Amino acid sequence: xxxxxxxTGAVGLSFALDNNYMEPIATTLVGSGGxxxxxxxxxxxxxxxxxxxxxxxxxxxxxxxxxxxxxFNSDNGTNYSWHEIYGSGSSISAQxxxxxxxxxxxxxxxxxxxxxxxxxxxxxxxxxxxxxxxxFLAGLDTNNAGASGYNGAIVFTSGNWRNTDxxxxxxxxxxxxxxxxxxxxxxxxxxxx
Amino acid sequence: xxxxxxxxxxxxxxxxxxxTATVTFSSIPATYTDLFLVVNPLSTNNRDVILRFNSDTxxxxxxxxxxxxxxxxxxxxxGRTTNQGFMYADYYGPSxxxxxxxxxxxxxxxxxxxxxxxxxxxxxxxxxxxxGVDAIAGLWRSTSAISTIAVxxxxxxxxxxxxxxxxxxxxxxx
Numbered sequence: 001x002x003x004x005x006x007x008t009g010a011v012g013l014s015f016a017l018d019n020n021y022m023e024p025i026a027t028t029l030v031g032s033g034g035x036x037x038x039x040x041x042x043x044x045x046x047x048x049x050x051x052x053x054x055x056x057x058x059x060x061x062x063x064x065x066x067x068x069x070x071x072f073n074s075d076n077g078t079n080y081s082w083h084e085i086y087g088s089g090s091s092i093s094a095q096x097x098x099x100x101x102x103x104x105x106x107x108x109x110x111x112x113x114x115x116x117x118x119x120x121x122x123x124x125x126x127x128x129x130x131x132x133x134x135x136f137l138a139g140l141d142t143n144n145a146g147a148s149g150y151n152g153a154i155v156f157t158s159g160n161w162r163n164t165d166x167x168x169x170x171x172x173x174x175x176x177x178x179x180x181x182x183x184x185x186x187x188x189x190x191x192x193x
Numbered sequence: 194x195x196x197x198x199x200x201x202x203x204x205x206x207x208x209x210x211x212x213t214a215t216v217t218f219s220s221i222p223a224t225y226t227d228l229f230l231v232v233n234p235l236s237t238n239n240r241d242v243i244l245r246f247n248s249d250t251x252x253x254x255x256x257x258x259x260x261x262x263x264x265x266x267x268x269x270x271x272g273r274t275t276n277q278g279f280m281y282a283d284y285y286g287p288s289x290x291x292x293x294x295x296x297x298x299x300x301x302x303x304x305x306x307x308x309x310x311x312x313x314x315x316x317x318x319x320x321x322x323x324x325g326v327d328a329i330a331g332l333w334r335s336t337s338a339i340s341t342i343a344v345x346x347x348x349x350x351x352x353x354x355x356x357x358x359x360x361x362x363x364x365x366x367x
Binding site for chain 1: 256259270331362366
């Protein structure tokens with residue numbers, strides 16, 4: 001089956017992109033002094049999915065990489081789980097956590113001068129009939145010159161929040177460092193159904 | 194939190210009609226937050242798709258990748274490259290018989306404070322050997338704003354029918 005663009009008549013991969021399927025909602029560019037966490041509140045309930053695009057660096061000392069944690073609607077209960085495929089730059093592994101208070105982005109945040117990336121999709125976030133699911137691709141590269149031998153890594157992660165509430169708030173915090181550094185940027189988008 | 198009207202904006206699109214060694218996007222506007230480059234490459238020899246920014250051929254690029262191909266041993270791997278003269282956009286290069294895709298996100302490309310980073314997904318539907326799926330974290334150790342992207346193959350030319358599309362992604366209001 002091929003899908004044609006109703007806007008341009010084009011056929012192919014770029015169908016969705018050419019049809020204004022994604023709209024920017026809000027962005028945070030961290031200023032001087034950093035911030036402890038990023039929170040998007042009052043998220044419009046008018047989209048099908050959400051996407052967060054982020055460039056990340058924490059103030060973790062000594063090491064070149066950190067982790068991030070995602071939570072929804074200020075829920076700190078043990079209502080989350082996640083699985084990942086993890087590439088260390090030399091080997092592949094898989095990890096998970098169940099019944100924890102976080103969805104973890106492992107080793108994909110930069111620190112000590114290095115920067116990480118993350119593209120996080122939050123699916124069917126307004127649906128009140130099912131648990132909420134997340135997937136993301138995130139990573140960083142350090143040219144194999146990271147502090148304390150901690151170098152680049154890349155993760156492909158799925159996460160679950162066992163709650164049927166509509167998501168109206170997303171928080172993202174570093175786990176080892178205490179703050180996001182200046183120039184970290186988190187942009188929230190809505191994706192139309 | 195009102196939504197801001199906007200979307201991906203197509204900056205430039207090229208479909209090759211002849212064999213071409215390098216496709217270059219130049220004079221890229223600095224008005225977006227991220228860039229999204231979609232490449233549907235065709236090549237004869239399964240060579241890798243590579244990127245250079247601002248005509249920099251110095252050894253300022255590196256990647257960390259994870260890759261799976263399902264055949265052979267091992268069926269998956271993770272590795273890195275360092276101090277290279279280009280950024281790999283795949284681990285398994287394209288063929289001339291199967292359309293494959295590279296989705297290349299270049300983050301904060303116009304800032305002049307940080308090194309430039311990319312996150313890339315790549316897949317080839319070609320049967321092993323040659324087929325596979327990759328994810329890449331890329332680094333260009335330069336604080337320059339990216340105004341030019343050159344897309345090439347590591348030792349080959351793109352065939353007619355290869356498609357290249359560059360989008361700008363706008364961020365929402367602070």
